[in-house]
Ligand SMILES: [Zn+2]
């Protein structure tokens with residue numbers, strides 16, 4: 531066990547406090563990561579406020595973790611000390627069910643282990659990325675390319691994959707039109723990813739009765755005429 535610095539909410543709705551937590555000793559397939567950046571996801575706020583039900587306290591939020599490997603277990607083959615890596619919203623799963631074997635660990639029938647506010651397979655409470663270090667099995671660690679700064683990479687571990695996955699699932703790309711409802715944290719990432727994939731993208735406000743008469747849309751397009759141009763317009767006619 532190693533004692534590391536962290537920020538934790540001691541109770542529901544309580545402000546985060548600087549504290550220390552214990553990280554497990556590196557096991558055979560574990561990677562110890564020096565955390566450089568951790569994104570702030572709205573899920574962190576929901577969970578600290580117990581907005582989605584009873585939570586586990588003290589809670590160290592953070593599931594958009596970017597850092598550098600500082601130690602590896604003897605069985606680790608994917609990473610070495612010094613590698614730039616990230617961890618998203620889960621740190622383990624059963625690895626035996628149909629979904630796990632299909633690479634869909636997030637749909638593990640026995641329940642994936644979340645990065646924080648969860649109980650690991652070893653019975654220990656998981657703590658997230660608002661800390662100086664984290665220990666994670668190499669199979670739940672991703673590599674961050676050298677050309678991507680760690681601070682920019684961190685939000686991709688949740689907001690990024692949450693929007694990238696459906697865009698890939700539904701084939702967003704040249705010749706396709708994508709509408710993003712709500713230009714918030716995930717929304718703006720979704721606009722950028724859909725645009726980078728080559729789709730024509732329109733971002734609009736959520737439709738409410740109060741706003742439904744005229745809801746200006748943010749439009750971008752990969753067409754030569756308006757490539758890289760974002761405009762406020764009543765439609766996505768660009
Ligand atoms: Zn998140």
Ligand SMILES: [Zn+2]
Pocket residue numbers: 623624625626627628629630635637638639640641
């Ligand atoms: Zn499983």
